[in-house]
Amino acid sequence: MSDMTETALRTFTPQPALAPPKELKGAVHWARANLFDGGLNTVLTLLSLLLIVSVVPGLVRWGLLDAVWQGDSEACRVEGVGACWSFIGANFRILMVGIYPVEEIWRPVLSFLLLLGVIWLTVSRRVRGIRMVAFWLVLPFIAYWLIGGGYLGLPEVDQSRWGGLMLSLLLAAVGIIVSVPLGILLALGRFSDSPVIKISCVSFIETIRGVPLITILFMASVMLPLFLPEGMDVNNLLRIQIGMILFSSAYMAEVVRGGLQAVPRGQTEAAKALGLPYRHIMFYVVIPQALRHVLPPLIGRCIALFKDTSLVLIVGLLDFLGMLKSSTQDSEWLGFEAESYVFGAFVYWLVCYSMSRYGQHLESAGPKNNH
């Protein structure tokens, strides 16, 4: 017996793993375990199937099979046809850039490509740290200059001609790019030792959070000019942009605050012990970790801000939603609201879903901490 134990000790090899029993695999087992386990789930599954069967075929027929993809409005008015996607095609330019001058359209397109370029540089980690932050912070100025012109040889395009998806993306992108760092500063201010800074930050955040965005937009658009000194003229769009940035930064600050609190104290202590000054401790050690902790709500705020840009319609800017609405009032294309809003919903969904996916990618890509 002892002889056997000794041999076993010397030549221990684990037994090969066995395959799971057959009942645990296969489509039938999956359906039984997930769709039909118990009475309530079976009922819910059948109800859902009924709903899908009654809605999806009609939707597919309307949106794809019977849809009109090209031709003028007459082709869409034939009895029995489905969605009139040629309406979108005919109004595409208006939906994208509003009544922006045709010969200058390369400028918003270039701005958009620059935005994609900076996103690519960030996602592929080709630029990092301070350089990445610099790229992002320069982008809003370049975008406003490219689209608005008026300096360095670019002819000016009045902001009353900006519109469509371009305007929505501009407001959202600049809003996000500026409000994230502003929110971080406000959050750091909340933890400041100086009571003046602390109280200012807290009261700013709490005031803004207590007011609906639409109120802030009205104030920026209507009331702010009354307070500005004579001759100082900030255009309507810029005032609304600033209003959105202030609104968003208060929310960002609250999100970031949660992240800052989640960074263990030992991290700051280790950085201090190495002799790093406060600004370096924050920029290199604390903030990157804090942002990683709050990535899901942060991305959520970005998505919310993008959708909130549709509110500028109320203060007279024709953003994407505004253009969708006004293009249905075109005399030739009267009566295609459904197509217009379905397309609008699809574009909003596409942008928001991409942001959400990127957020999930970031979460899973980050290095894991084991304690």
Place this chain on the structure above:
Amino acid sequence: MNTAIEMPPKGQQHSAETIIQISKLNKWYGDFHVLKNIDFHVNKGERIVLCGPSGSGKSTLIRCLNRLEEHQQGNIVIEGVELNDNISNIEKIRSDVGMVFQHFNLFPHMTILENLVLAPTLVRKMPLADAEEMAMNYLARVKIAEHSHKYPGQISGGQQQRVAIARSLCMNPKVMLFDEPTSALDPEMIKEVLDVMVELAEDGMTMVCVTHEMGFAKEVADRVIFMDSGEIVEENDPHSFFSNPQVDRTQAFLSQILGH
């Protein structure tokens, strides 16, 4: 209650240049008096082990030495620079005093190599390539060079603590402080960290260690300081300290930790 006995340093002769000078140090947490009239000094090249029961103030004392804790009375002078509210004094001292923590405190979002080069490039303004070369040398010394591109979460606790030691060494410190460096480690990893510390001691590094590793104290310490209730109770060379403790509180403590 200070029974400090001036002993000639163990091993090779050290120059008597004082690196840390603490006098009449007092600290309170609210009403609680954590450090009571601490007087002590550390000479260049000396290895000091601070021990004592938990709550005795030894960690607080060592954390005062680089101002992670603020003291309210008394003086701390390190390398001729006084620790006070002056932030540039504080940062100067912190950059010259290395510290190793119980929980390693590596930066989890940076690779091992990035952890090491961060402070030299930012504080010492060292070019990145030079900093990386130096960092790789220290990583080789703590036998972890092959992991330089991993993240801290991907290596074991003992390896992380060795990286933490290398990270401190990259600042070329005059003194190294160790705050219970092996207390959070699994038993089989304690030795690899102690080995690195012993090597460091043999290279002549000035060290102040808070530790319960009495074997380490016997092997490398020049002086063992026993603290209880915020006071230095006894201070002696390790041989006399372990074989002939002078105060009954020391005897009680030693019989507790060596008794099994």
